[in-house]
Amino acid sequence: MTNRVLVPAGSLQDGATIELEDAELHHLRVRRLGVDDDVIVLDGAGSSAQGSIRSLGHEWRVAIGAVHRAPVPATTVLAVGAGDKDRFLLLAERCTEMGMTHLVPIDTERSRAVDTRVRASGLERVRRRAREACKQSGSPWATVVEENGELADLPVRHPEVRWLLGEHAGGRCPQLQPDAAVGWIIGPEGGLTSGELEYCRVTLKAEPVGFGPAVLRFDTAAIAAGVITQDRRRAG
Amino acid sequence: MTNRVLVPAGSLQDGATIELEDAELHHLRVRRLGVDDDVIVLDGAGSSAQGSIRSLGHEWRVAIGAVHRAPVPATTVLAVGAGDKDRFLLLAERCTEMGMTHLVPIDTERSRAVDTRVRASGLERVRRRAREACKQSGSPWATVVEENGELADLPVRHPEVRWLLGEHAGGRCPQLQPDAAVGWIIGPEGGLTSGELEYCRVTLKAEPVGFGPAVLRFDTAAIAAGVITQDRRRAG
Numbered sequence: 001m002t003n004r005v006l007v008p009a010g011s012l013q014d015g016a017t018i019e020l021e022d023a024e025l026h027h028l029r030v031r032r033l034g035v036d037d038d039v040i041v042l043d044g045a046g047s048s049a050q051g052s053i054r055s056l057g058h059e060w061r062v063a064i065g066a067v068h069r070a071p072v073p074a075t076t077v078l079a080v081g082a083g084d085k086d087r088f089l090l091l092a093e094r095c096t097e098m099g100m101t102h103l104v105p106i107d108t109e110r111s112r113a114v115d116t117r118v119r120a121s122g123l124e125r126v127r128r129r130a131r132e133a134c135k136q137s138g139s140p141w142a143t144v145v146e147e148n149g150e151l152a153d154l155p156v157r158h159p160e161v162r163w164l165l166g167e168h169a170g171g172r173c174p175q176l177q178p179d180a181a182v183g184w185i186i187g188p189e190g191g192l193t194s195g196e197l198e199y200c201r202v203t204l205k206a207e208p209v210g211f212g213p214a215v216l217r218f219d220t221a222a223i224a225a226g227v228i229t230q231d232r233r234r235a236g
Numbered sequence: 237m238t239n240r241v242l243v244p245a246g247s248l249q250d251g252a253t254i255e256l257e258d259a260e261l262h263h264l265r266v267r268r269l270g271v272d273d274d275v276i277v278l279d280g281a282g283s284s285a286q287g288s289i290r291s292l293g294h295e296w297r298v299a300i301g302a303v304h305r306a307p308v309p310a311t312t313v314l315a316v317g318a319g320d321k322d323r324f325l326l327l328a329e330r331c332t333e334m335g336m337t338h339l340v341p342i343d344t345e346r347s348r349a350v351d352t353r354v355r356a357s358g359l360e361r362v363r364r365r366a367r368e369a370c371k372q373s374g375s376p377w378a379t380v381v382e383e384n385g386e387l388a389d390l391p392v393r394h395p396e397v398r399w400l401l402g403e404h405a406g407g408r409c410p411q412l413q414p415d416a417a418v419g420w421i422i423g424p425e426g427g428l429t430s431g432e433l434e435y436c437r438v439t440l441k442a443e444p445v446g447f448g449p450a451v452l453r454f455d456t457a458a459i460a461a462g463v464i465t466q467d468r469r470r471a472g
Contacts, residue, residue: 097451098450099450137453138450212334220330223456224463227447227459227460227464230447231408231409234408
């Protein structure tokens with residue numbers, strides 16, 4: 001099994017020696033790694049390197065080899081009703097796995113009624129979870145988790161994006177250019193209201209895309225959106 | 237929000253009055269439903285009906301209207317390395333959501349080392365979770381959770397199935413007939429061994445299908461398999 005550790009975004013430099021955060025040290029010890037063991041070092045912002053564990057007194061550091069910068073991925077935004085915060089942690093993990101570049105929690109009519117909804121105060125945990133998913137998935141890029149917003153903010157925040165609306169009814173997703181900037185809108189549990197749906201279709205010109213006959217949980221729908229996006233960006 | 241209740245498979249008959257299991261009663265009370273409220277009644281085996289809550293002394297029953305039998309869905313088998321049992325509960329839920337007809341936990345070399353792996357003794361919980369997912373997703377069919385088996389059992393258990401191998405590298409999934417019987421093989425956490433992969437490719441003639449560059453957790457990969465299957469069975 002490959003062992004990966006996470007370091008702060010932007011901290012990877014050829015030949016550097018980097019101090020590890022406590023959570024990462026703990027992670028390595030749980031995996032029974034020790035001094036001189038090799039690890040893959042990721043910064044969650046496109047850089048990765050081979051590394052080797054070094055001791056410095058009681059502390060461990062990681063000596064970095066040559067740093068590889070991954071190409072910047074095509075923009076893929078997931079705008080999701082800001083529902084239950086625990087499900088949002090899972091969602092953030094899935095977003096990194098699926099190559100989403102941005103996750104935008106949207107305050108919708110129905111998510112506003114959810115007591116446990118994700119709020120500004122909970123975003124740090126969500127961001128950490130998105131970054132931690134780099135280790136499991138090997139993805140060099142963590143999803144950027146933006147501040148909560150409204151549907152009406154989307155065209156301002158992401159003007160270049162072509163919007164798709166994930167629904168259980170809807171058409172088949174069109175073929176996409178490999179570098180097409182795409183954004184998905186997924187309702188909260190309980191769905192978007194008919195007014196919100198109309199806003200998406202008419203103002204954002206979002207194309208409704210179906211994920212099959214069943215009602216998907218929002219985290220399942222997010223994975224569906226990621227899978228379909230990757231599929232449609234592939235040639236042939 | 238639609239209120240759905242679950243009754244034992246095969247128990248739905250036109251005009252019947254059905255006793256509810258304790259878990260279902262509790263579910264209705266949490267949702268603050270009462271006598272004469274309407275519910276949708278599902279049996280997880282293709283039958284559904286409009287129902288209405290009736291009281292009988294202190295007990296509640298459901299009076300059933302006309303029963304609708306959903307068409308039998310195309311066979312979609314998910315054979316997954318029998319990893320952590322809690323993740324398998326989530327997986328069973330996802331399988332019902334995604335329209336998988338059968339879930340087969342496979343004892344692989346790497347899943348056998350997992351202490352918390354799903355075993356025969358844990359299958360009842362997994363089955364219950366697959367059925368309960370009918371309520372959230374509205375799917376009339378719960379995924380059938382089979383006994384644990386070996387990769388070598390697959391051709392005997394599901395001889396009619398065309399096998400696809402879900403991997404992070406791999407080709408694009410081919411177009412499928414709407415009624416094509418399809419089976420996916422997904423490794424456990426840590427993946428299939430090279431010997432197991434060879435068995436899948438050579439003996440089962442499984443076509444390797446890629447889900448994108450990242451390493452997916454097995455429950456994410458299962459959703460990816462479901463999404464791609466539904467997409468490829470659609471015309472145009």
